[in-house]
Every structure is written in C-alpha cells, then in structure tokens.
Amino acid sequence: MIQNNNFTPLAFQKEEEWLNHNKSYAFGAIYNLFSPNSMLLPFQIVRPHRNDNIGSVELYTRDGELVSDITNDIISLGLVVKPFELYGYDVIVYPAYLPLNINVPLGIFYIKISDGVDTWCSEMLTNVSSVDGYVKVEWWDNEDFLLEDGRIVYSGLKYHNVVYLNSKIGKPEYKFVEEGETRDGYFFPEKQLSEKVYKFTFIAPEYLCDAMRFIRMADNVLITDEVGREYDCDTFLMSTKWQTQGDLASVEVEFETATIAKKIGSFQTVLKGGDFNGDFNNDFSTDNGVSMANVILEFSVYKNDFARISADTSLVYDVKVTADVYLINGEVVPIVGVIPAGQSVALVTNDKLETINYFDNMQVEKLNNVDNTNYIIKQK
Numbered sequence: 139m140i141q142n143n144n145f146t147p148l149a150f151q152k153e154e155e156w157l158n159h160n161k162s163y164a165f166g167a168i169y170n171l172f173s174p175n176s177m178l179l180p181f182q183i184v185r186p187h188r189n190d191n192i193g194s195v196e197l198y199t200r201d202g203e204l205v206s207d208i209t210n211d212i213i214s215l216g217l218v219v220k221p222f223e224l225y226g227y228d229v230i231v232y233p234a235y236l237p238l239n240i241n242v243p244l245g246i247f248y249i250k251i252s253d254g255v256d257t258w259c260s261e262m263l264t265n266v267s268s269v270d271g272y273v274k275v276e277w278w279d280n281e282d283f284l285l286e287d288g289r290i291v292y293s294g295l296k297y298h299n300v301v302y303l304n305s306k307i308g309k310p311e312y313k314f315v316e317e318g319e320t321r322d323g324y325f326f327p328e329k330q331l332s333e334k335v336y337k338f339t340f341i342a343p344e345y346l347c348d349a350m351r352f353i354r355m356a357d358n359v360l361i362t363d364e365v366g367r368e369y370d371c372d373t374f375l376m377s378t379k380w381q382t383q384g385d386l387a388s389v390e391v392e393f394e395t396a397t398i399a400k401k402i403g404s405f406q407t408v409l410k411g412g413d414f415n416g417d418f419n420n421d422f423s424t425d426n427g428v429s430m431a432n433v434i435l436e437f438s439v440y441k442n443d444f445a446r447i448s449a450d451t452s453l454v455y456d457v458k459v460t461a462d463v464y465l466i467n468g469e470v471v472p473i474v475g476v477i478p479a480g481q482s483v484a485l486v487t488n489d490k491l492e493t494i495n496y497f498d499n500m501q502v503e504k505l506n507n508v509d510n511t512n513y514i515i516k517q518k
Contacts (some may be wrong), residue, residue, distance in 0.1 A: 145283075145290055145352060147171070149345035150179040150251070150258040156263055158343045160448060164385035168200065168246060169343045170264040172272060174417040176213075176237040178249065180300055183230040183258055184288035187223050192230065192255040194511045200246040205294045208249075211239050217255075218293050220335045228290055261345060271364050272302040273338060277374075278358040278506045290352070299349065303342040309364045311392070336369065336398040342389045347378055350389075352487075359394065395431065445473050445494065449482040458503040461482070476505075 146492075148171070173179050195212045197205040199278045215236055220229045230251070244267060248260045278298040283290040291297060312334055318327040342350070353359055373394045378387040379464055379518035447459050456479050463471045475486035504514040 139455060143161050144345040144348040145285070146178040146347050147262045147299055147346070148263065148386065149349070150181065150271065151261075152256060152260050153256060155303060157254070157259065158345055158385065161385055163383055167385065168262045168343075169346075169386065170246075171261060172266050172269060172304070173263045174237070174269050174302075174496075175267050176242040176246070178232065178234050179263065180234040180297060181232050181260070181288060181417045183229050183251070183254060184473045185253070187221060187226050187228050188253075188255065190255055191219065191263045192217060192251060193250045193254045194250075196250045197242070198248055198250065205242070205247065206240050208238055208240065210378065216295075217296075218295070218419060220294075222289070225238065225289075225338040229289060231291050231295065231297060233295060234300070235296075241318055261343075269302045270366075273305045273307060273340075273364055274300065274302055275350070275353070276300045276360045276362075277353045277358060279357045281356075286314070298354050299352075299482070301346065301350070303338075303340045305338045305364075307336055307338045307361075307369075309337055311335040311337065330401045333397040335392050335394055337390065339388060339390045341386050342378075343386055346391065347376075350376055357513045359393070369393065371395055372494075396499070445475070445486040445497070447475055447486065449477060449479060452482050453479055454480050455504065455506040455509040455512065457509075458505055459500070460503070461500040463491060464495045464498060466495045467493070 139254070149158075151474050154160060159166055160165060171179070192213065194207065194210070195217070197208050202301060211233065215232075215238070216234075217232045220231055222228060230253075242265050244265055246262050246264050248262050250260075251258045272345045275320075276298050279292045282293050286402045312332065315331040315333070316327055317328075317329045318325055320326070341518070353374045353376065356374075359374050361369040361371060363369070370459070371393045375392050377390045380387045445461065445463060449457075459477065461473055463473055465471065471484045471488070471490045471492075473488070475484040477484045497517050498518070500515045502515065504511075504513075
C-alpha cells in the first residue's frame with residue numbers, strides 16, 4: 139500500500155501529479171520551501187530492498203529545464219543507500235552538510251533521483267542568497283526512528299532534519315502553576331511554577347506538516363530565531379488550521395526551553411523558651427519543640443574597643459564564642475565570650491582591644507550536651 143506520509147523536510151513523490159502544487163485545489167501555487175544558497179535540504183527516501191545504486195540525480199528549474207547533472211557531486215557530499223535487507227527495504231539518505239559544487243542561481247528548483255528502477259521527483263525548493271532572518275528548526279533522534287514500513291535513519295551518520303521558516307518568534311505566553319492547601323481561609327502554597335512559552339506562526343503545506351509532526355517525539359530539538367538566538371527545546375507543540383483553499387495550513391508552534399522558575403514552600407522555626415513556671419527567674423524551658431534550629435551569631439564592633447556578639451533570637455542554651463580580633467595596628471588578640479541562655483547579646487573586651495579592625499577564626503562552642511541548634515556565624 140502506498141502511504142501519503144512524508145517524514146523528512148524535502149518530500150519526494152514517484153508521480154509528479156502527486157506533488158503539492160499539482161493538486162487540483164492548489165491551482166499551481168508553489169510553496170516556498172527555503173534552502174540556503176546552492177544547498178539542498180536533507181531528505182530520506184524508503185524503497186524496496188535491491189542492490190541497485192543511485193544512477194542519476196538531476197537538478198531542474200521549476201519549468202522543467204535541466205540545470206545540471208549533480209550525481210557525482212551529491213554522492214561526494216554524502217548521499218548513501220542504507221540497506222535493511224532483513225526488513226525488506228533500503229533508505230536513501232542525504233544529510234545536506236555542504237553546498238553543491240555548482241553555482242545554483244536564485245529561484246525555484248526541484249531534483250529527480252533514479253536508481254534505474256524507480257524515479258523520484260522532489261517538491262519545489264526556493265534557493266535564497268541567505269537564510270538570515272528566517273526561523274531555523276532542526277531536529278534529530280539519537281537512534282533510528284522505526285516506522286511500520288520503513289525508518290528515519292540516524293545511527294551511523296550525522297543526519298539532522300532542517301527547515302527554514304519565514305516567521306518570527308514573539309508574543310510569548312506566561313503560565314503559572316501553583317499547588318498548596320487552604321487552611322482556615324488562607325492559602326498556603328507548597329510549590330509554584332512559572333513557565334515562559336515561546337510562540338511563532340507560519341504557513342505550511344501537507345508534506346511539511348507531515349515531517350514536522352515528528353518534532354514533538356524527537357530526542358533533540360534546536361530552534362534558531364530570526365536574529366540568531368538558539369533555543370534548546372524541552373517541549374514542542376504544533377497546531378494546524380487548514381485554510382479555506384486546502385493546500386496550505388496556518389501552523390502555530392509553541393515551545394518551552396530552560397526558562398522554568400520554581401519555588402517550593404519553606405518553614406520558619408520558632409524557638410520556644412522563657413519563664414515557664416511564672417516565678418520570674420531564669421529557668422528557661424529547654425523544650426524548643428524541634429530537633430534543630432538555625433541561629434545567626436553576628437560579630438560586630440561596639441565603641442571601637444568592644445566585640446559585640448549578637449544572636450537573631452534569644453538563646454535556649456548557654457553558648458561560648460571565641461574569635462581572633464585583628465586590630466588596626468596589626469596586632470591579633472584572642473577573645474572569649476559567653477551568651478547566656480535567655481539572652482541574645484554578649485559584649486567582650488580586654489585591655490589589649492584598641493580600635494578593632496576585623497574578626498577571624500570565629501567559633502561556637504555548645505555548653506549543653508542536649509543543644510542541637512545550628513549556629514551560623516557571620517561578620518557585620
């Protein structure tokens with residue numbers, strides 16, 4: 139059974155009447171499938187397995203005038219026949235790495251390929267002087283993509299599908315996803331995601347839509363916008379809406395890349411302590427309700443000759459702090475201080491402290507064996 143199903147950018151047909159512009163509802167209109175100057179687009183053709191090599195490859199103008207026999211040229215540039223005898227078919231592969239060795243005039247062309255048994259005719263190609271300003275879409279898989287009656291060959295050669303589109307990437311959509319729960323009338327977010335979705339629109343015939351539908355399943359998708367910026371796509375979604383005439387569709391593409399921002403909910407630990415039996419002494423509760431809390435100890439200078447160590451909350455346990463104080467005159471003076479439980483500040487000085495410059499080797503020593511607070515040291 140002959141399937142009307144194309145899977146590479148440059149489509150081929152065995153019958154010229156099957157070409158897109160020869161359809162009755164196309165009225166001879168030729169779609170501009172752009173290609174860089176003197177280059178062909180990559181293509182693959184599946185044929186029944188046989189030992190026949192490619193006999194001829196010819197380049198024609200849109201009017202059927204022979205431009206050149208490019209058989210030797212295109213074979214030297216990578217045209218190969220990959221046999222799959224076990225499956226009963228071969229795949230003709232052209233990766234289109236480099237331009238042809240002939241100077242192809244600007245305009246619309248097509249090629250004919252023959253192996254002596256079958257002849258295939260390509261869709262029309264529009265040869266342009268430069269593809270700057272076009273959106274380039276490139277996709278490929280890490281292994282062969284198997285189909286029911288053939289395959290797209292990737293293994294063993296560097297084959298990338300490439301298409302150039304007359305479009306611009308713009309008007310992105312910003313999606314926001316939030317998960318959480320509502321308690322007592324307040325919403326508490328547990329996870330928040332912000333996504334930027336890029337979009338562009340172009341016109342395409344059926345054979346190009348056939349090929350581009352494989353992009354969503356490709357292992358690698360690389361898009362280059364009209365000003366040369368590259369996007370390594372994580373997702374690719376294509377939506378088609380056929381125009382009234384029927385030979386062309388308006389295609390809207392949206393894709394995502396590494397622009398996802400995520401924030402997860404956090405908790406704040408509140409240290410418990412204080413006078414728990416109402417007798418107004420320092421019998422502070424040692425039950426802080428958690429296994430670990432973070433306490434920041436900040437070293438700063440007070441009145442030039444005092445080292446001030448302050449915690450961001452009242453401490454549950456006694457804490458000993460040590461540090462080396464570097465004076466402006468270059469002398470180094472060690473200091474020792476204790477922040478008592480229930481307090482948050484200690485001032486340390488001695489006769490040698492004059493005009494403190496900065497602190498170093500700041501350390502914390504826990505004076506209670508059950509203290510599992512995480513102390514974070516910083517210098518102001």
